[in-house]
Amino acid sequence: MSDFPSPPVPDADARELGVGGSVWFQAGAQMLGGAARIALLAAIRETGSITGAAKAVGMSYKGAWDTIDAMNNLAGETLVERAAGGKGGGGTTLTPRALRLIDTYRAIEREHRRFLERAAQAVSELGGALEGASGDLAVLGRFGLRTSARNQLYGAITALVRGAVNDEVSIALPGGQTLAAIVTRESAESLGLAVGADVVALVKASSVLLVAGGADGEAARLSTRNRLSGTVSALRRGEVNAEVTLALPGGVVIAAIVTEASVDALGLEVGVAATAAFKASSVLLGVAG
Known part of the structure; x- marks a missing residue:
C-alpha cells in the first residue's frame, strides 16, 4: 500500500x-x-x-x-x-x-x-x-447527476491508499469533515480516482445509523469509519420509520431512515446534536464525465 x-x-x-x-x-x-x-x-x-x-x-x-x-x-x-x-x-x-x-x-x-x-x-x-x-x-x-441514493455528498479526494483488492479513499467535505470510502481497485482505476479529484459520494439513507451527541461521544465507540456530526434540521415521522435530516458544517445535509422507537430512545428532535455513522463500504463514488 x-x-x-x-x-x-x-x-x-x-x-x-x-x-x-x-x-x-x-x-x-x-x-x-x-x-x-x-x-x-x-x-x-x-x-x-x-x-x-x-x-x-x-x-x-x-x-x-x-x-x-x-x-x-x-x-x-x-x-x-x-x-x-x-x-x-x-x-x-x-x-x-x-x-x-x-x-x-x-x-x-x-x-x-x-x-x-x-x-x-x-x-x-x-x-x-x-x-x-x-x-x-x-x-x-x-445537478445533472441522477441516482436513487438519498445522500449525495460532494468533496475532493485528499488521500488514496492503494490495496491489492480494495482502495481506501478519503474525501474532504465542504464543512471540513472527512468521509471515507472503500472501493475495488478496478473501480478506482475505471473512475480515474486521484488525490485532488472532485467526487460525489452516494450513501443510502437506510445505511446511516444515528447516535445522539457529537462524534467524540457514544459515536466514537462504533466500528463505523464515517462519523459526521451535526444537528437535527428536519424530522419526518411515520408509523414505523422516521426520516431524520442532519445539518452538517458547511451547509451539507445527510438523511437517515431509523425506526420510530430509535427516535424516541435517542431523544431526537429539531435542534438536537447527533452524529450520522456509516461504513466506508456503504459509500459509492461517482465522477463527472
Whole structure:
C-alpha cells in the first residue's frame, strides 16, 4: 500500500474559468460509455488482445474484461469476441458494430472539440462578465447527476491508499469533515480516482445509523469509519420509520431512515446534536464525465 499526501482542497470559485466537456453514447436511459471505454475498444483493435489493450489504457486485465462485459450488456449485443486458439494462438476481435462505434465516436468527438474551441473563444471574449462564474458552472454540472441514493455528498479526494483488492479513499467535505470510502481497485482505476479529484459520494439513507451527541461521544465507540456530526434540521415521522435530516458544517445535509422507537430512545428532535455513522463500504463514488 502507499499513502499519498493531502493537498489543500482548491476553492472552486478561485479556479480559472474554462470550457470543457466529454462525449458519451447513450441508449435511452442506459449509458453505454465514453472516452475510456472507446479507448479500450480502440486498443483491442490495435493490439488484438485484451492483455495488450489493458496495458495500453492503464487497466488491469480483470478490469478490462469487466468493462467489456458491461459494454456488451449495455449494447444488447456482443462487441468484443474471444477468437478460438489455433496454431498461432487465440486473440480478441471486435465485431462490426464495435468498429462502427469507434468511428462514430471519433467523428462526434471531432465536432465536439470544434464546438469547445468556439465556446472557449466566446468565454475569453466575455472576460470579466463571467467573473466568479466558474464555481456556479461546476455546481450546475453536478445537478445533472441522477441516482436513487438519498445522500449525495460532494468533496475532493485528499488521500488514496492503494490495496491489492480494495482502495481506501478519503474525501474532504465542504464543512471540513472527512468521509471515507472503500472501493475495488478496478473501480478506482475505471473512475480515474486521484488525490485532488472532485467526487460525489452516494450513501443510502437506510445505511446511516444515528447516535445522539457529537462524534467524540457514544459515536466514537462504533466500528463505523464515517462519523459526521451535526444537528437535527428536519424530522419526518411515520408509523414505523422516521426520516431524520442532519445539518452538517458547511451547509451539507445527510438523511437517515431509523425506526420510530430509535427516535424516541435517542431523544431526537429539531435542534438536537447527533452524529450520522456509516461504513466506508456503504459509500459509492461517482465522477463527472
